Amino acid sequence: MATPLTRAATAMPETTRPPAEPADAVAISGLTVRFDQSDGSTTEILGNLDLTIPRGQFLALVGRSGSGKTTILNSIAGLVPVASGTVEVLGIAPAQARSRFGFMPARDALLPWRTALRNVEYGLELRGMRRRERKGVARRYLDMVGLSDAAGRWPWQLSQGMRQRVALARAWALEPELLLLDEPFAALDAQTRETVREQFRSLLATAPGRTVLLVTHDLEEAVTLADRVVVLDGGRITGDLEAPAGAAHDTDGLLTNTESLGLLRKLRSLLRN
Ligand SMILES: Nc1ncnc2c1ncn2[C@@H]1O[C@H](COP(=O)(O)OP(=O)(O)OP(=O)(O)O)[C@@H](O)[C@H]1O
Numbered sequence: 596m597a598t599p600l601t602r603a604a605t606a607m608p609e610t611t612r613p614p615a616e617p618a619d620a621v622a623i624s625g626l627t628v629r630f631d632q633s634d635g636s637t638t639e640i641l642g643n644l645d646l647t648i649p650r651g652q653f654l655a656l657v658g659r660s661g662s663g664k665t666t667i668l669n670s671i672a673g674l675v676p677v678a679s680g681t682v683e684v685l686g687i688a689p690a691q692a693r694s695r696f697g698f699m700p701a702r703d704a705l706l707p708w709r710t711a712l713r714n715v716e717y718g719l720e721l722r723g724m725r726r727r728e729r730k731g732v733a734r735r736y737l738d739m740v741g742l743s744d745a746a747g748r749w750p751w752q753l754s755q756g757m758r759q760r761v762a763l764a765r766a767w768a769l770e771p772e773l774l775l776l777d778e779p780f781a782a783l784d785a786q787t788r789e790t791v792r793e794q795f796r797s798l799l800a801t802a803p804g805r806t807v808l809l810v811t812h813d814l815e816e817a818v819t820l821a822d823r824v825v826v827l828d829g830g831r832i833t834g835d836l837e838a839p840a841g842a843a844h845d846t847d848g849l850l851t852n853t854e855s856l857g858l859l860r861k862l863r864s865l866l867r868n
């Protein structure tokens with residue numbers, strides 16, 4: 596029988612025990628964000644907002660233009676000043692978590708002095724990945740978004756949709772624990788959008804623990820990709836709905852399962868009110 600002494604000897608000392616991983620990828624509590632306007636006044640954009648995203652969840656954030664979606668994303672990325680409340684990413688402050696999330700802003704953020712391939716390489720380079728390996732990874736992700744042939748082109752030689760795909764490849768290539776995507780498929784034509792979304796689905800299937808926060812205006816995209824859809828209106832959450840699994844389209848591209856269609860209708864009505 597083990598004596599208290601032997602038990603104490605075999606237990607891992609407090610100091611060497613790895614810290615428990617937080618269950619939530621994002622934890623926002625009481626977040627208020629205000630912006631100064633050009634006339635000297637201040638507008639509250641987010642008011643006392645609470646939002647928790649468990650690890651491994653795919654959350655789609657929808658809402659009218661100006662409702663504060665990008666502001667939420669930017670707050671999680673640590674890019675806007677917080678008036679009050681807290682934001683934690685993977686249990687730590689956003690600024691400390693930078694290397695652990697991939698962020699694709701809505702506006703084209705490619706570095707103009709780097710080719711498409713070198714843009715995708717950027718984050719990997721910051722991580723210290725060696726040149727040869729880095730180029731291989733970047734090529735693989737450029738291929739996924741259908742841009743193998745454009746690897747050597749400069750951002751100004753790419754169309755808006757191509758630039759968006761390079762930015763997407765750059766965020767994916769980091770294989771981060773958390774992906775923050777602001778309207779990533781918006782500038783793509785319907786055909787390319789479907790192909791890139793399909794690649795995205797397969798990519799996520801290989802990493803089920805990855806958390807995704809996707810901002811989109813496309814409600815069908817939200818319903819078909821996400822596990823959960825949150826509706827934002829005037830900086831406040833007005834809907835938080837679970838998305839049924841197994842959303843599928845028929846050959847005409849229409850949603851076939853009734854639960855998904857029901858969610859789509861609900862979202863449309865929430866956004867109308
Ligand atoms: N830096 C800023 N300074 C002042 N006001 C800002 C700033 N950034 C955003 N806003 C304001 O905050 C509000 C929310 O903007 P935000 O970009 O978060 O909306 P959004 O939901 O992402 O809209 P969209 O769907 O058009 O992208 C808007 O009224 C916008 O004018």
Ligand SMILES: [Mg+2]
Nearest residue numbers: 664665666701
């Ligand atoms: Mg936005």
